[in-house]
Amino acid sequence: MARRMIALLIESQSKQDRTRFMKAFILDRYKKSGALRLGEMPDPKPRDNDVLVSIQAAGLNPLDAKVRDGEFKLLLRDRPPFILGHEMAGTVVRVGSKVVRFKPGDQVYARPRDGRVGTFAELIAVDEADLALKPKNLSMEEAASIPLVGLTAWQALVEVANVQPGQKVLIHAGSGGVGTFAIQLAKHLGATVATTTSTANVALAKSLGADVVIDYRKDDFENVLSGYDVVLNSLDARTLDKSLNVLKPGGRLISISGPPDMAFAKRQGLNWVLRQVMGFLSRGIRSKAERRGVSYAFLFMRANGEQLAQITSLLESGAIRPVVDRVFPFGAANDAMAYLETGRARGKVVIT
């Protein structure tokens, strides 16, 4: 009997010691348009400030494709193999000893901080500071579509631009992931909002509250708009240049698609050489902006659970609604990436 008890104890201890594995989409090496590998990785081990979350849905972003292609190698310092994926929604399984705001069973969502991403997986350990309660009125799929684009729009329009009621704001690519959220946030802040989109998405942009919708297949926004306080650019260098012409003196041009500037390099803690490189890359647009009496800033969004909690309130009040284009099953993550990379998604692409 005693022997049997000891055997059972040893068996249970060795079960606890045994590393458990979860399914995940792994980036084995940086490669342009390379497929992610569905494999197994050890379950994450939460630190004291971490919350272990069972992921029920993950949003996709062009950032995933850019990281996979190696475009952010110098900036983000993630070394393959690692799990890709920058946002998720799910249920808390366990909390670290110092966690105070969350408990097992809570439904949460997050954009985990750089260096600790990996939402195309069954589990993730997220720093408590990056996490917020999931909006109660949203499904897991809808909630997973929000953190990265919601925080991007918040940091651009609230933090950097400090948009005030009555101001005029141009949001480029109004039917995309960032655009669909940013139009609604700018309207909530009391701005008059213009956006650019193709003919097929004019109705969507209007339904999100845009006051002026410019069909870029028919009109050039530069000839239609003037006197704007803020432009949020997510498109190419030509659009960035032309955006200067619609701003009024003192206006702000904020770009999330580059070029990066020195202030960004400093915030990222990059070395002197890289700071000079970033300064050089943005020299043209900065001097053009200066000549016109407007400012230029590059924004690279950051994880922020407090801001995400404020976004939760906006979603729960109905001020902002999620726009999800397609939901793919977990196993079809590579198909979901390919769909996103067509550049034609209306709102967000999610895996579940």
Ligand SMILES: NC(=O)c1ccc[n+]([C@@H]2O[C@H](COP(=O)([O-])OP(=O)(O)OC[C@H]3O[C@@H](n4cnc5c(N)ncnc54)[C@H](OP(=O)(O)O)[C@@H]3O)[C@@H](O)[C@H]2O)c1
């Ligand atoms: N720096 C940051 O922190 C940050 C954060 C988020 C995103 N980003 C970057 O911002 C960009 C946009 O991200 P996203 O998630 O919004 O992308 P997305 O959802 O993949 O964008 C797709 C949308 O872009 C629209 N679009 C394409 N070309 C357009 C044009 N010339 N004019 C107007 N609309 C156009 C498409 O609409 P049509 O089919 O109607 O053309 C489509 O609905 C990406 O480069 C991303 O990497 C940066």
